[in-house]
Amino acid sequence: MMKELSQRLLGPVTFALLALTIWLGLWVTPPDKVQGNLVRLLYVHPAVAWVALYVSFGTATIASCLYLWKRTRSWDMDRIAHCAMEVSVVFIILTLITGSIWGRPTWGVWWAWDARLTSTAILGVLALGYLALRRANDDPTLRAKRSAVFAIVSAINVPIIHFSVQWWKTLHQGATVFTSNRQLLVHGSMAWTLLISFVGFTLLFFWLLRARYRLEVERDAAYRAAFDEAVSLRQREGVL
Amino acid sequence: MPSTETSELSPVAPPKSPSRSRWRSVGVLVVLGAAIIVLLSQGILHSLNYFETVDQALAQRSSLGTKVIRLEGVVKPGSISRTSNGASFVITGSKDRQVFVDAHGSPPQLFQADIPVVVVGHFTSSTSLDFEGTQILVKHTATYIAAHPKRVKAPNGTTR
Amino acid sequence: MIRIAWLVAKKDLRIEARSRVLLWQVVPFGAMALLLTGLALGPAHAGNSSAGPGLFYLVMLFVALLMINRSQVLESTPGTRASIATLGLDPAGVFLGKTLALCVELWVTGLVLLAGTVLVLHTALHGAFLALPSVLVTLGALAAAGTLYGAMTAGGEGAATLLPVLCLPAFAPLLIAGERAFSAALTHGGLWEWWVIVVVALVAYVGVGILLYGVLEES
Known part of the structure; x- marks a missing residue:
């Protein structure tokens, strides 16, 4: 009952929270003391990056681990890893694009070779590599194992990206939300809007993941049906 | 010298029990990952x-x-x-x-x-x-404060 | 494990010694690529050695891609994987052996290209000599990573084109560390922090390879 309800509500709640974020972000929250209206990207870029690095890449990594571990091995895990990584690619690209749009007016450049930006770009290429690796192998077991190993080895980059602004001096600002002394550096209604944007984009990830997962299940079923039909056709022709 | 090559390919002992080696592999992976993180966090690599x-x-x-x-x-x-x-x-x-x-x-x-x-x-x-x-x-800092502070209330209700 | 590693390495090196693919195909390619970097820099900068270390490693990465691919092609002749599986060879040993063979091949090519860097890009001979240990360790890490990623792509569709996509992002830290260590050797600056990174990368890739190479091979 609860499960069905939450399934049904996921889409509408996601939509409502993102609409609320847009309304609060564009009309209600005040301009920043230094950045003026540029601050409104605060309600998009950090939340998108959060989904890209931690929620989706994290989901893909955990699902990959669970697949490799024999006791929890199932095709569902492989499928979840695949779908989460696909969503991750979209969100990493969005992170780079929104960051670039923000960087140009604030820093003065679209791109800087600092540790945070460079490592994020490398993660994007790794995620694309994961998808390319999946396409290259036909044997489903081999594909699942190889891509799981690749995802886990690539995941070492995520903590490096996270801590890059602490370990090295970067042009990118330090942590906004997860600061080392647990002090939120965002004030007033800006903080609330930021929080809502995080929840909204996280739900959007799960909504996208679910949609992508269902598509993958349908695709597998269609493939199997087509295969069975081809076999029975051959049998009727007397080939097999 | 084909004779020595074939003698080197005599049957070998089967690999150790998979469950034990799997746990060991998980352990070693975690230790390796942690070692890399710790090393990087020590503030080395200033030229980055x-x-x-x-x-x-x-x-x-x-x-x-x-x-x-x-x-x-x-x-x-x-x-x-x-x-x-x-x-x-x-x-x-x-x-x-x-x-x-x-x-x-x-x-x-x-x-x-x-x-x-x-x-x-x-x-x-x-x-x-x-x-x-x-x-x-x-280089922008991570602090965001409203341009007109008197109009904004902090999450705990105070006005900043 | 060590015995199998030794066996596999000897097999790979023997194939190399007989086929001479490294000598007649890969080394000339590397030399040509190095010449092209000089042409790309233009006459005003080609003799300027500050770009030398980076270009050396860039060429080395492309050369390594060819050699990783070659190393995996040796394994993909019909029946090889099946016979390894039926013989019950320890995959960790196979990984170590292939890494060792690839490492030796990379060292040979690396030495030739290092000499080429000194000749063509006018990198200081003394500095190149000082950088040699770090180059050897970096190439070792490259061999371990390459064998791991090579096994991931082996036998798949378009393995040769997929390999760079998977490898190059993972090689980026090695390129940075190797380049910095080399540059530091040229300016007599501090080397040790880059040494740490390269050695850690070597240990990490060898460790991951020993643990997970078997997973990549079984279907």
Whole structure:
């Protein structure tokens, strides 16, 4: 009952929270003391990056681990890893694009070779590599194992990206939300809007993941049906 | 010599029980990952830093010479003046260490007094404290405060 | 494990010694690529050694891609994987052996290209000599990573084109560390922090390879 309800509500709640974020972000929250209206990207870029690095890449990594571990091995895990990584690619690209749009007016450049930006770009290429690796192998077991190993080895980059602004001096600002002394550096209604944007984009990830997962299940079923039909056709022709 | 090769390929003992080696592999992977993270967190690899602060640059002033570097400091209020091909200003580090910057090109939109900036350029001579900049980047902090603070309430209800 | 590693390495090196693919195909390619970097820099900068270390490693990465691919092609002749599986050879040993063979091949090519860097890009001979240990360790890490990623792509569709996509992002830290260590050797600056990174990368890739190479091979 609860499960069905939450399934049904996921889409509408996601939509409502993102609409609320847009309304609060564009009309209600005040301009920043230094950045003026540029601050409104605060309600998009950090939340998108959060989904890209931690929620989706994290989901893909955990699902990959669970697949490799024999006791929890199932095709569902492989499928979840695949779908989460696909969503991750979209969100990493969005992170780079929104960051670039923000960087140009604030820093003065679209791109800087600092540790945070460079490592994020490398993660994007790794995620694309994961998808390319999946396409290259036909044997489903081999594909699942190889891509799981690749995802886990690539995941070492995520903590490096996270801590890059602490370990090295970067042009990118330090942590906004997860600061080392647990002090939120965002004030007033800006903080609330930021929080809502995080929840909204996280739900959007799960909504996208679910949609992508269902598509993958349908695709597998269609493939199997087509295969069975081809076999029975051959049998009727007397080939097999 | 085919005879020695075939003798080397005699049957070998089967691999150890998979469950034990699997646990061991998980353990070793975790230790390796942790070791890399710990190493990186020890503040090594300074040359991955995007810039030198004013303090760092002045501390190693003699070895820097006129090499092109990225120099970071806070723009001193009241020191900005427009020049024919850009702007000149003073950036400060901790205590009153400061560097005079003469930068070419138009500064970014957010450039103003009291903001941290990164200037790409070089010192004008191997001893001088004047810096010639070719590009100014504004390094924004992670603090966000409303432009009109009186109108905003903090999450706990107080007005900032 | 060590015995199998030794066996596999000897097999790979023997194939190399007989086929001479490295000598007649890969080394000339590397030399040509190095010449092209000089042409790309233009006459004013080609003799300027500050770009030398980076270009050396860039060429080395492309050369390594060819050699990783070659190393995996040796395994993909019909029946090889099946016979390894039926013989019950320890995959960790196979990984170590292939890494060792690839490492030796990379060292040979690396030495030739290092000499080429000194000749063509006018990198200081003394500095190149000082950088040699770090180059050897970096190439070792490259061999371990390459064998791991090579096994991931082996036998798949378009393995040769997939390999760079998977490898190059993972090689980026090795390129940075190797380049910095080499540059530091040229300027007599501090080397040790880059040494740490390269050694850690070597240990990490060898460790991951020993643990997970078997997973990549079984279907």
